[in-house]
Amino acid sequence: MTAVSAGPRVMLGIADETGGPLVSAPWIGAFVSLGSRLRRYATQLDGRQLVVAISVPRRDYVAALVGSGWMLSSPAPQLAEPIDVFRAADRTTYLRAVTDRLIITGAFSSLEESRNDPRVLTGGKLLPVARYQAVAQLDGVVDRAVGNVPNPGYLAELMGASKDWAARLAAPSADMALVGTAKWLHEDLNAVIGDGAADGGQGTPMSAYVLPDDDRAATWSTPVVPAYRIGEGWELPETCLMAVLDRFGAIKLLNDITTPLVLCIVDRSVADESAAETIIEARHNNSRPVSIVDELRWRPPRTVEALAFTVAV
Structure with missing residues (x-):
C-alpha cells in the first residue's frame, strides 16, 4: 500500500x-x-x-x-473472471458488473453462450460478456442502477489504485x-x-x-x-x-x-x-x-x- x-x-x-x-x-x-x-x-x-x-x-x-x-x-479485491461469475449466477443472484464505461448493478437474468460472442443480461442491460472488466456477486437484494465509470484520476494513479480500478468499483x-x-x-x-x-x-x-x-x-x-x-x-x-x-x-x-x-x-x-x-x-x-x-x-x-x-x- x-x-x-x-x-x-x-x-x-x-x-x-x-x-x-x-x-x-x-x-x-x-x-x-x-x-x-x-x-x-x-x-x-x-x-x-x-x-x-x-x-x-x-x-x-x-x-x-x-x-x-x-x-x-x-x-484490491480478488475477483473471478467475469464469464465465471456469470456462469455461476442464477435469477436469484444480484451482481455489480463494470465495463470500460458503465457500472451496472442489479439482478442477473441470463447468459447466452451458444453464440460466437456470448452475451449476458444483467441489471437490465444486454451486453457482450467481453465488455465486462470486473463482476462481483452481491450479498443481498439491490435495486437496479446504472452509472458511469469515474476516471480514477491523478490520486488513484499516484497511490497505485488505478490498475485495479474496475475491480475496486465492482467490490469496494x-x-x-x-x-x-x-x-x-x-x-x-x-x-x-x-x-x-x-x-x-x-x-x-x-x-x-x-x-x-x-x-x-x-x-x-x-x-x-x-x-x-x-x-x-x-x-x-x-x-x-x-x-x-x-x-x-x-x-x-x-x-x-x-x-x-x-x-x-x-x-x-x-x-x-x-x-x-x-x-x-x-x-x-x-x-x-x-x-x-x-x-x-x-x-x-x-x-x-x-x-x-x-x-x-
Whole structure:
C-alpha cells in the first residue's frame, strides 16, 4: 500500500467543483496520507480501539481527504473472471458488473453462450460478456442502477489504485463510515482533487474514491451518517473498521462507537471546547498512548494538532 507524501514532488490541489482551478496546499496530501497510515496501523490493533483526534483550523474537506486515503490504500479485491461469475449466477443472484464505461448493478437474468460472442443480461442491460472488466456477486437484494465509470484520476494513479480500478468499483471495501452533518460531508465529497502542480489539471471528485452509500448510486461503500441517527440507536455496519467523527455533534457519541478505529475531527473555527473535553475524558479512561510520529508514522501539517491512544472496547 502506498502512502501519499506531502513533500515537494507531490502537491495535490482541490477545487469545489469539476472544472474549477485546483488550489494547492501541503495539508491536502497530509490528510490523504493519514487515511493510508491509519489503514496500515489497523492491522496492528490487538483488540483495543484506536482513537485518533486531530484539531484543525477548519473541518472543510478533512473527512473526505482522510477517507480517500483510507479507501485507495485498501487491498484490491480478488475477483473471478467475469464469464465465471456469470456462469455461476442464477435469477436469484444480484451482481455489480463494470465495463470500460458503465457500472451496472442489479439482478442477473441470463447468459447466452451458444453464440460466437456470448452475451449476458444483467441489471437490465444486454451486453457482450467481453465488455465486462470486473463482476462481483452481491450479498443481498439491490435495486437496479446504472452509472458511469469515474476516471480514477491523478490520486488513484499516484497511490497505485488505478490498475485495479474496475475491480475496486465492482467490490469496494465496505469498512468505513463518515458521521457528522451529512450535507457538509456530501459537499466535501463532491470537491475534486488532482495534480496541483499541473497547469489546468483536471480533478476527480473524492466521492469516486469514498463511494458514499446512495440509493441512486450504482456502486457504493461508505455510509454518510447524520450524527443524530447514531444518538437514536442506529448502528454502524459490522464490516466497518473505521468511523470518522466530524465535529462535536459526532464526537460527543465517541463512547457509543465500537469500531476498531475512530478518527475525531475537532474544528477550531467553532468556539466550543466540548469536543476536546469528550476526547480528553476518553483519554483518561484506562487508555494507552500511541505516538503519532513514531508509531502511526504520520507528521501533522502546520496548524494541526494530533493525539492518539487506545482504549478497551
